[in-house]
Amino acid sequence: MEKIIEQDIKAKLEELSKLVAPCLQCASCAAACPVFQTHFERNPRQVALRLARGDFSDVLADEAFWWCGSCYSCEAHCPQGVPLTHVFFELKRLAVEASKPVPKLIQKIGERLSEGFISPATPDVQEKRKKLDLPPVAKPDLQEIQKILDVSGLSQKLKS
Amino acid sequence: MSSSKSNIRMGVFLCGCGRNIAATVDVDQVAEKSKKIDDVVYVEVNKYTCSETGQAALRSAVREHKLNRVVVASCSPLLHLETFKTTVEQAGINAYLLEMANIREHCSWVHQQNPKAATDKAFELVEMAAAKARYLVPQKEPEVSIIPKAMVIGGGVAGIQAAMDLANSGHQVYLVERTPTIGGIMAVLDKTFPTMDCSICILGPKMSDVQNHPNITLMAYSEVQEISGFVGNFKAKVLHKPRFVTDACTACDECTQVCPISIPNEVDGHLSWRKAIYMPFPQAVPSTFLIDTNYCHGVNPIACAKCRDVCREKGADCINYDDQERMEEIEVGTIIVATGFKPFDASKVPEYGWGRYPNVVTTLEFERLFNASGPTEGHLIRPSDHKPPQKVGFVQCVGSRDQRFNTYCSNFCCLETVKCALLIKEHWPETEITVFYVDIRAFGKGFEELYRKAREEGVQFVRGRPSEIQEDPETQNLTLFVEDTITQKLIQPEFDMVVLSIGADPPDLTNFPLPLAKGSDGFLLEAHPKLRPVDTASRGIFIAGGVESPKDIKESVTQASAAAARASQLMVKGKVTIEPIFAEVDSSLCTSCGVCVTRCPYGAISIQIKGETPAVVNTALCEGCGTCAADCPADCIQMHHFTDFQILEQIRAALKRNPEEKAIIFACSFCSYLGADLAGVSRMQYPTNGRVIRTICAGRVDPDFVYEAFNLGAGAVALTGCHPQDCHFISGNRFAAKREKKIRNWLKKQNIADERFEIEWVSAGEGKKFQQLMTRMSEAAVAFSKTKE
Amino acid sequence: MKNPDEKYAIFWGCTIPLRLPWIEKAYRLVLPKLGIHMVDLPFSCCPDPLASKSLDHTAWLALAARNLSLAEEQNLNILSMCSGCFGTLKSAHEEIKNPEVKKEVNQILSQVNRKIKGSTDVLHIQQWLVENFDSISEKIIRPLQGSVASHTGCHYTRPSDILQTDDPVYPEQLDALCEMMGLEAVDYPDKNLCCGTGVGLTDRPAASGLIKRKVIGAYKAKAQALVAHCPSCILSYDSGQMMLLRKDKSIQPLPVFHLMELLGLAMGLDPDDLALGEHAVSVEEVLSRII
Secondary structure (H helix, E strand, O other): OHHHHHHHHHHHHHHHHHHHOOOOOOOHHHHHOOOOOOOOOOOHHHHHHHHHHOOHHHHHHHOHHHHOOOOOHHHHHOOOOOOHHHHHHHHHHHHHHOOOOOOHHHHHHHHHHHHOOOOOOOHHHHHHHHHOOOOOOOOOOHHHHHHHHHHHOHHHHHHO | OOOOOOOOOEEEEEEOOOOOOOOOOOHHHHHHHHOOOOOEEEEEEEOOOOOHHHHHHHHHHHHHOOOOEEEEEEOOHHHHHHHHHHHHHHOOOOHHHEEEEEOHHHHHOOOOOOHHHHHHHHHHHHHHHHHHHHOOOOOOOOEEEOOOEEEEEOOOHHHHHHHHHHHHOOOEEEEEEOOOOOOOOHHHOOEEOOOOEEHHHHHHHHHHHHHHOOOEEEEEOEEEEEEEEEOOEEEEEEEEOOOOEOOOOOOOOHHHHHOOOEEEOHHHOOOOEEEOEEOOOOOOOOOOOEEOOOOOOOOOOOOOOHHHHHHHHHOOOOEOOOOOOEEEEEEEOEEEEOOOOEEOOHHHOHHHOOOOOOOEEEHHHHHHHHOOOOOOOOOOOOOOOOOOOOEEEEEEEEOOOOOOOOOOOOOOHHHHHHHHHHHHHHHOOOOEEEEEEOOOOOOOOOHHHHHHHHHHOOOEEEEOOOOEEEEOOOOOOEEEEEEEOOOOEEEOOEEOEEEEEEOEEOOOOOOOOOOOOEOOOOOEOOOEOOOEOOEOOOOOEEEOHHHOOOOOHHHHHHHHHHHHHHHHHHHHHOEEEOOOOOEEEOOOOOOOOOHHHHHOOOOOEEEEOOOOEEEEEOOOOOOOOOHHHHHOOOOOEEEOOOOHHHHHHHHHHHOOOOHHHOEEEEEEOOOHHHHHHHHHHOOOOOOOOEEEEEEOOHHHOOHHHHHHHHHOOOOEEEEEEOOHHHOOOOOHHHHHHHOHHHHHHHHHHOOOOHHHEEEEEOOOOOHHHHHHHHHHHHHHHHHHHHHOO | OOOHHHEEEEEOOOHHHHOOHHHHHHHHHHHHHOOOEEEOOOOOOOOOOOHHHHHOHHHHHHHHHHHHHHHHHOOOEEEEOOHHHHHHHHHHHHHOOOHHHHHHHHHHHHOOOOOOOOOOOEEEHHHHHHHOHHHHHOOOOOOOOOEEEEEOOHHHHOOHHHHOOOOOOOOOHHHHHHHHOOOEEOOOOOOOOOOOHHHHOOOHHHHHHHHHHHHHHHHHOOOOEEEEOOHHHHHHHHHHHHHHHHHOOOOOOOOEEEHHHHHHHHOOOOOOOOOHHHOOOOOHHHHHHHO
16 A cells, blocks of 8 residues: 555656746745745745655655745746645645644644634634624534545544 | 540659668659559659759650659658759749659658558659649749838837948838837947947947938838838838927927926936927937927917927027828838837836836836936936935846746846946946846857956846845835845845846737737747748848847847848849749639638738629739638639649549548648658658648648548548747638638538547647657547448 | 625635624624625635645535535625635635536535535625725715725735736735725835735744734834734734734734724724724724824
8 A cells, every 4th residue: 555655646746846847946936935034944946946856755754845824925926837835735735645744733723624614613702793793603514514524535634 | 654635744753862762662663653653654763863963864854755744752842842843944844843742751761660651652642742743734933023122110220230231232221210219229228238338329320320321211200000012012101200390400409498398208217307399319310309299288389389489589490380290102122120129017027116116227227327318417326315326236037037927038138237237336336236146148249258247346146036125115225035046045135226137028019010920929920940030921021130039239230231131132133033822713703702801811812892893812912821712612712733623632642542541631831841841850750641731831721621531531630730829821820720610510420530630730840749640640540440340 | 607786695714703703793884885785604614725725635625615505506606705715715616617626526515415516706805895996985984094004815816817806916906995995005014925824824933923024014114004804814913913012022013904994984884883992902092093
């Protein structure tokens, strides 16, 4: 099983490598990235470079992609049209699929999806809403949501 | 074998081309079989038909055997067709009674592993050529005289150079410039790289020469409205815009002192003002003022009249409110288009703050700040507080190499910045200068040396593209956000002033009076990127300078001289022959529907739809693409030398044996046939099922040809041509593509599988793509033939 | 699909109803005045375009499609009050245009007896305001005054080829809306800096740093308040700023308004009707200066 997963991962990384191929290493993405602006070692340009060069083991081991805050600034500034934020999402999802550790808060939010909302609908919130003359929070069909989480495979991924 | 009915006496000349053909194709066997083709009375095999020996043998065979049709089976016609046309003409028969079979690039070179199949295919290619040759008729090449005058559109340095070269060669030249003065961008620059010459100092004398040259008629502040005609015989309507100032103007400048209207001065990139009555810059040619009626209160004593009054009192009394625009018609033999490019509009990149932050300027504005006739008389000061900047940053590739704006590199921006940086260092050596780049392109003569000089003078080069420029609201200093990719650190350097090194936007050619082909980048397309860089696809029309692609002064001047030489070449002959491949309408069948007119990008067909007169083709304007013929609903247009019948006969010959295994490929003479040849030259191998039929343009391919092929049982058919923006005949491939729906509907009704028909665009450089197409089509044909078993 | 009578399925998301109900209050007061008919449906989390999207694409798309199908059933378009939800739902709407993707999504939805056609379009409330700019200007009866620093949410404009709302690197719509209300929208350093919500999922201190930069930038340009249109951004700049102020005494507090609150005030609402006291950073002082 492990070998087959690895083949899939390699194939996906090669797909991502093709997406990053037009990169000129101009560093517009790095300059625009709010994460890189605070921490020089978290450099989106470097991730793009490693992918483009095929240094796949580095990319996965480094886990730098988890720092991405999904603001899309890199994509908006890239003169070559490289969809870098999308690449980061794919890398995160690959890590999840390969059962690699997921940052705590992201795992927590994922688990809360089955409750319908990712912020808890606690009694004090209901109170506050009443005080503000607001109707009670809508109740989504939790069974539907759970089913979707199960069928899509996210439930299993969160458990492992 | 001669048919007793016809008087056709066809000769077939097979070429072994050394071993190029003979190694794979058994030419002797093909020769034997060719003897049995109808109307063939003579067959010969030569080792090198194109050599003097081979040609002599051909000539004597034609004379001896009284041949009146010739088939040469050898290399690509795009290589030696003209050669053999001359040969047969020398032998005494019309050059258009010759047809070639491509048994090298399309056969021996691409089927090296399959000599038997290659030999069979070579024979079928000969049969196809014979089928067409049988129905060829002699053609006369019409001759037209050339008016020995030229028109140059655009008065920048390229236009000026072209006009001077032509005038010095003895030709009359009309130089038409849209703005009030000639000189273009070069006239408003400060210095030129790499020599650091004063720009207007070297251009000014040339501008005067243009005005004084007896052979040049300078038409400044004029615009070409309409151009009609054909090579050697163009008619242009030129609109002369009114200046409201006569030639008596002495440029005393009294009028500007009293004019009440101030407008941003476009010459200074809006860094300064000018009046509604103005001279663009001191060295303007013609050296007169003019009134800008877009802003003047009104050229009317009731509205204002201050300028006129002061001119009467203190000046030359040369202001004339009654001036009117005037249309003039001129006739010329050749045209050179040198209308230049547009500087990139930096407001398209809002993250850099141009237009919002006063201390962010473009390189063009910077040149004006440095220029002694600029808004600050040459003192480098920053716009917000007029203080000299201590720290200047340059940002490269603004608007260029960018998928969001212009994908191309604009050629001059790297050296433009190096030059500007050196200018600052020369006068204010203490200024700190940093250039933020992605790549430095210093490819020209003297460029690398200038780049080194900049580094020696202390200009810093940082490799990183800034994502944005922010302004400090108090100091109006600018901070750049950029990663220095060499140190791999984010830096946020602050500057007093930032210069954006802008590139070129493509020229604005909407409403341009000529239907010239543009590349996908928006610039005018040259006839051939390597071998014909200043010709266009339209004979007699040439291009030079920035309108062809962004470039610096030296390259503009070089192209201008080249274009002048090409134009002169045509005009000195006094006459030019027109290739007799044109359309002809059978007026007895024409229903005056007008469809043909909509298909012709050259305006070569005229018709009166309401008057119900039949369409008439101007054969000199017609370029022979055949698009009209293919779409004519009454099927009443014939293309000389590429008639429907000739093409249908080629298809029938190709599908005589085992049609289900064959793939018919239509290829155009400017892109896809060349792509096919390239596949051959590169020895790319593919299956032997394909049979290429050459047309002039993909637009020629009538859906009836496709239907005929399938009705005869063809396994597969492909229509190939130039890529959408590159059609040599401007729109032929576009109209060809439009027929796909109709053809596919027909295929569905006939139960013909989708894969058996394809439309594919193959450029002259895409040999591989052609190989892949041939492979696919062959596979589709083979798959189909298996179903017939 | 077309929108007769301006009737929309309102998408609140999670953050507005459960973290910042005072924003919902402002919407419920102002939207009817704008002529919008609000329909509440049992939507769930959009799901969020940060954490959920990082875990599994299929689940993210299917949950989004479920929400879209709820509105589709009622033949309504969705009007989103949150930028993140807008980003998710609009992207999902575009992805489902691909027949292969639609088929896959419907396979999952069929397991919960749902189906999606893809006819429901998704609008962000700011898009609606911009489209109806002229008619809204006429409703401004109490022009505001003062200078504000506007902040456009990242997920309102990007990825721009899918969302197509405002310029992705230098958006100007929110400025135009502020100026319509009489305010001066200043240009300020770090105007286009992300609020840091996404960054904060894995690095809280870094996110805090981004909030600080925004506040300092706004002050440099002498802005009296920050204006935002996204609840996550407001969570960052209001509660997030409060937490920052407790630790870093060098920063002066910068009040934050939601666009709807300012619009409500400009359209004549009494400040007491809005739950302005619920803000973490007090708006009392600046309120007296802008009205």
